[in-house]
Amino acid sequence: MRFSRYLIPTTKEAPSDAVLPSHIYLIRGGFIQSVGAGLYNFLPLGKRVLDRVRDVVKEELDKAGCLEVDLAFVTPAELWKESGRFEKYGKELLRFTDRKENEFVLGPTHEEMMVNLVRQSVKSYKQLPLNLYQIKTKFRDEIRPRFGLMRGREFLMKDGYSFHKDEADMKREFDHMEATYSRIFTRLGLDFRVVEADSGAIGGTGSKEFMVLAESGEDTLVVCEGCDYGANIEAAVRKPAEGPRYEEGEAPEMTRGKFHTPGVKTIEDLARFFRIDPFHLVKAVAKKALYDEGREEIVVFFLRGSDELQETKAANAVDANELIDVTEEELRAAGLVPGFIGIEGLPEGIRYVIDRELAGNDTLIAGANEADYHMVGVSIPAEGEPFADLVAVREGDRCAKCGGKLRYTKGIEVGHIFQLGTRYSEPLGATFLDENGKARPFVMGTYGIGVSRLLAAIIEQHHDERGCIWTRESAPFDLEIIVSNIANDAEREAAETLYHALRERGVEVLLDDRKERFGFKINDFELIGIPWGVVVGKKIADGTMELIRRDGLERTEIPADRAIEEILGRIG
RNA sequence: CGGGGUGUGGCGCAGUCUGGUUAGCGCGCCUCGUUCGGGACGAGGAGGACGAAGGUUCGAAUCCUUUCACCCCGACCA
Numbered sequence: 001m002r003f004s005r006y007l008i009p010t011t012k013e014a015p016s017d018a019v020l021p022s023h024i025y026l027i028r029g030g031f032i033q034s035v036g037a038g039l040y041n042f043l044p045l046g047k048r049v050l051d052r053v054r055d056v057v058k059e060e061l062d063k064a065g066c067l068e069v070d071l072a073f074v075t076p077a078e079l080w081k082e083s084g085r086f087e088k089y090g091k092e093l094l095r096f097t098d099r100k101e102n103e104f105v106l107g108p109t110h111e112e113m114m115v116n117l118v119r120q121s122v123k124s125y126k127q128l129p130l131n132l133y134q135i136k137t138k139f140r141d142e143i144r145p146r147f148g149l150m151r152g153r154e155f156l157m158k159d160g161y162s163f164h165k166d167e168a169d170m171k172r173e174f175d176h177m178e179a180t181y182s183r184i185f186t187r188l189g190l191d192f193r194v195v196e197a198d199s200g201a202i203g204g205t206g207s208k209e210f211m212v213l214a215e216s217g218e219d220t221l222v223v224c225e226g227c228d229y230g231a232n233i234e235a236a237v238r239k240p241a242e243g244p245r246y247e248e249g250e251a252p253e254m255t256r257g258k259f260h261t262p263g264v265k266t267i268e269d270l271a272r273f274f275r276i277d278p279f280h281l282v283k284a285v286a287k288k289a290l291y292d293e294g295r296e297e298i299v300v301f302f303l304r305g306s307d308e309l310q311e312t313k314a315a316n317a318v319d320a321n322e323l324i325d326v327t328e329e330e331l332r333a334a335g336l337v338p339g340f341i342g343i344e345g346l347p348e349g350i351r352y353v354i355d356r357e358l359a360g361n362d363t364l365i366a367g368a369n370e371a372d373y374h375m376v377g378v379s380i381p382a383e384g385e386p387f388a389d390l391v392a393v394r395e396g397d398r399c400a401k402c403g404g405k406l407r408y409t410k411g412i413e414v415g416h417i418f419q420l421g422t423r424y425s426e427p428l429g430a431t432f433l434d435e436n437g438k439a440r441p442f443v444m445g446t447y448g449i450g451v452s453r454l455l456a457a458i459i460e461q462h463h464d465e466r467g468c469i470w471t472r473e474s475a476p477f478d479l480e481i482i483v484s485n486i487a488n489d490a491e492r493e494a495a496e497t498l499y500h501a502l503r504e505r506g507v508e509v510l511l512d513d514r515k516e517r518f519g520f521k522i523n524d525f526e527l528i529g530i531p532w533g534v535v536v537g538k539k540i541a542d543g544t545m546e547l548i549r550r551d552g553l554e555r556t557e558i559p560a561d562r563a564i565e566e567i568l569g570r571i572g
Numbered sequence: 573c574g575g576g577g578u579g580u581g582g583c584g585c586a587g588u589c590u591g592g593u594u595a596g597c598g599c600g601c602c603u604c605g606u607u608c609g610g611g612a613c614g615a616g617g618a619g620g621a622c623g624a625a626g627g628u629u630c631g632a633a634u635c636c637u638u639u640c641a642c643c644c645c646g647a648c649c650a
Binding site for chain 2: 009011012013014015016017019034036037090091092108109138140142143144146151155156157158159209218311322323324412413414415416448449450451452453454482484485486487488516517518519520521522523524535537538539546
């Protein structure tokens with residue numbers, strides 16, 4: 001490909017709203033063009049990268065036995081009503097009607113469509129297992145699209161769905177997909193981590209996320225320094241916290257009783273008041289839980305004074321769609337006393353959940369549900385109460401698996417695999433006949449990869465202050481030839497010869513034959529980030545060219561008459 | 573949706589507070605010439621009617637009203 005005939009509108013400046021390197025360089029390098037909030041056009045260069053990434057995904061999936069399909073993008077609302085998601089999905093789902101006033105949605109994900117496809121064509125256990133996928137544009141009317149390709153409203157996603165006769169086979173496929181995904185991200189040159197993820201909202205029994213490690217990641221991950229444990233903060237678990245160490249006879253003892261604690265409302269105040277470690281205090285966090293059809297309820301979460309509430313865990317514990325803050329007025333209206341909420345004496349009908357780590361504890365101080373009073377010597381039974389894991393794991397906590405030290409890191413979610421079970425097959429009546437001729441719902445798994453997001457993730461992880469550095473399998477071209485001065489016949493001819501020779505050997509080459517100065521071209525090369533460059537310049541008079549490795553910008557002189565072998569040998 | 577902000581040639585901005593020549597600058601673009609290994613220089617040129625609608629005024633990019641779009645900070649997700 002000749003640069004002079006290609007459309008690569010590079011710019012010196014980036015739009016002022018671009019913050020992330022991936023966003024800035026993808027725009028400045030002429031890969032993409034913004035057309036509205038979360039909407040992008042892919043220009044020729046961007047399209048090339050997208051296709052290459054897509055190819056890697058497709059190749060590995062096909063090798064893994066998955067079958068590619070292509071489902072309608074505009075989907076009948078009927079299916080969504082059947083699964084119950086038409087109402088539940090919220091405003092992210094773009095709904096519209098056609099000229100006959102029939103309702104449709106633009107697919108944000110395709111569980112319903114795929115289940116529909118399968119229930120119409122698969123009738124017997126003999127046809128199972130089956131893993132179907134598509135790589136297709138999705139539309140989610142995101143509340144806040146941002147960061148370029150990182151979080152668009154329209155984006156390219158690979159979504160796959162597997163169908164099984166039983167749980168065990170679904171789990172087998174789940175592991176198989178984990179391995180397949182790992183191969184895909186490895187081929188793309190990404191430093192990633194597979195972590196435990198929250199699976200509450202969508203339902204199902206287990207899920208894992210593939211996180212590309214990058215400072216700019218939107219997710220906080222908890223990883224262990226001692227073993228391979230890693231989890232999204234929303235799903236991270238830890239070894240139960242140990243209390244402070246006390247000398248012989250120094251451990252706090254509590255005589256049960258109600259204490260006058262005027263104005264002592266916060267954990268800090270309480271710890272100071274009783275001169276005790278917050279570990280022994282019970283923190284009450286009240287939230288308003290939102291459910292389907294506008295139903296809402298105040299819920300109180302109890303955990304150690306030394307811990308923080310993890311909202312996703314809390315929402316899952318009460319099956320809420322969302323938790324929002326409550327005002328003191330609302331608390332009072334519900335009969336609660338802000339600042340003095342405790343487990344004992346909680347007003348009738350108030351729903352509460354206790355953090356599992358508190359189970360069986362008896363040296364605790366909690367609110368007395370009465371203004372200016374706390375209960376000392378509170379004990380919590382080991383069972384019988386509504387317990388759940390509610391704590392936000394913190395840096396320095398101990399790993400539940402090996403006891404090692406846990407720390408935070410940031411990640412970009414590029415893949416997510418889910419054990420779905422019968423969550424969709426059941427409501428949609430998708431069944432098959434088993435060995436005994438009995439109808440049973442398909443046991444499903446679902447697997448996603450953010451293909452367009454991958455481009456952003458690759459650049460987030462592979463760039464320098466000059467521009468993009470594409471990895472081998474994601475690069476739009478394998479190599480770029482830069483003709484220093486196109487007006488110089490010797491340079492031009494040598495470059496042309498090399499260009500044709502490399503192309504004949506299957507190398508994807510971009511020949512910068514533009515009538516521009518050297519500095520201009522080399523800057524574009526560095527911005528665009530093709531992994532290798534060859535400068536054909538005035539050194540051609542001495543029979544040498546220069547090979548540049550984009551990653552590190554290391555230069556090597558190579559003899560012009562052996563250029564092809566040298567290049568093929570190095571770029572592999 | 574809550575809070576903050578911005579809309580002026582393709583891109584980045586100034587001008588707006590304090591209405592008043594022909595709306596300005598840098599980059600980019602076109603033509604010619606000189607240059608040619610790190611975003612060259614000179615000369616000439618094209619391109620906007622100031623997000624939109626309404627209003628105030630002799631006069632509006634500038635003041636008022638409404639509206640739309642986009643961006644930043646929070647809850648969602650590949």
